[in-house]
Each structure stands twice: as C-alpha cells, then as structure tokens.
Amino acid sequence: MFVLTRMKRDGAALLVMAGIVAGGFFYTQRVIFPLVDPLKSARPISREILDRIQPGEKLGLFGGFGTGPYNFYTGVVPIHEIEKKEDLLLFLGSTERVFCLLKYRDLVALQSIRERPPFVVLSRRPVGGDDIVLLSNR
Numbered sequence: 001m002f003v004l005t006r007m008k009r010d011g012a013a014l015l016v017m018a019g020i021v022a023g024g025f026f027y028t029q030r031v032i033f034p035l036v037d038p039l040k041s042a043r044p045i046s047r048e049i050l051d052r053i054q055p056g057e058k059l060g061l062f063g064g065f066g067t068g069p070y071n072f073y074t075g076v077v078p079i080h081e082i083e084k085k086e087d088l089l090l091f092l093g094s095t096e097r098v099f100c101l102l103k104y105r106d107l108v109a110l111q112s113i114r115e116r117p118p119f120v121v122l123s124r125r126p127v128g129g130d131d132i133v134l135l136s137n138r
Contacts, residue, residue, distance in 0.1 A: 061100070
C-alpha cells in the first residue's frame with residue numbers, strides 16, 4: 001500500500017486495504033471464532049438445556065450474570081433471576097422439575113448447606129470467564 005500510494009495509485013491502494021480488511025474479517029469468522037466458541041460462548045451449555053428441558057419447565061439463573069445469551073440460544077423466556085440463596089433453595093425445592101444455571105463457586109457453597117433440597121449436576125461448561133454449572137432438582 002505504501003508503494004502504491006507513493007506511485008500515486010490511490011485507487012489500487014484502497015483496493016488492497018479493502019482486501020486486507022475483508023480477508024481479516026473472513027479469517028476471523030471462519031477460523032478464530034470457531035476455536036473460541038467452545039470456551040467463551042453460552043451456546044454449548046444452552047444446547048444441553050434444550051436437550052433436557054420440556055415445554056413449561058422453568059429455568060433459573062443464580063449469581064447475577066446476564067440472562068441474555070441463554071435467552072438467545074435457548075429461546076426460554078422468562079429465565080427466572082434468583083438473587084438470594086434462600087430463593088435458590090425454594091426454587092430447587094419446587095415440586096415441579098426445574099433447572100438452574102449458576103457459577104461453580106456458588107455450587108460449592110450450595111453443597112455445603114446441610115438443609116438443602118436434593119439436586120443433580122447435569123453439566124459444567126466454561127462461558128466467558130466463568131465456570132457455569134447446570135443443575136436440576138430431579
């Protein structure tokens with residue numbers, strides 16, 4: 001591009017620049033993003049939710065991380081945002097089958113509670129910088 005600009009071939013330099021940008025875009029879309037997707041995306045754990053959840057069953061989220069990616073990939077609306085441990089225990093103690101997403105460190109704290117409802121850990125996946133766990137009360 002420098003040589004083309006010095007030779008007063010600005011149109012050719014512009015085409016080279018457009019080619020570099022387009023090549024970088026397509027390389028990122030086809031190579032970089034697929035490599036990062038299993039490590040950063042909510043898509044893999046959302047697929048597991050979709051494999052298990054039946055219409056009408058509830059999905060909750062505990063720990064204050066956003067529901068947006070899970071709404072997008074699962075189509076489950078609303079996702080119940082649970083803020084307090086007491087509410088989490090009530091949610092898991094429900095008579096109907098429910099699912100809940102939480103961070104692994106919150107799972108460890110939950111397992112240390114003596115008087116807690118039974119639950120089953122279904123999956124554990126990295127999402128962004130967090131270690132997310134999917135569990136169910138049945």
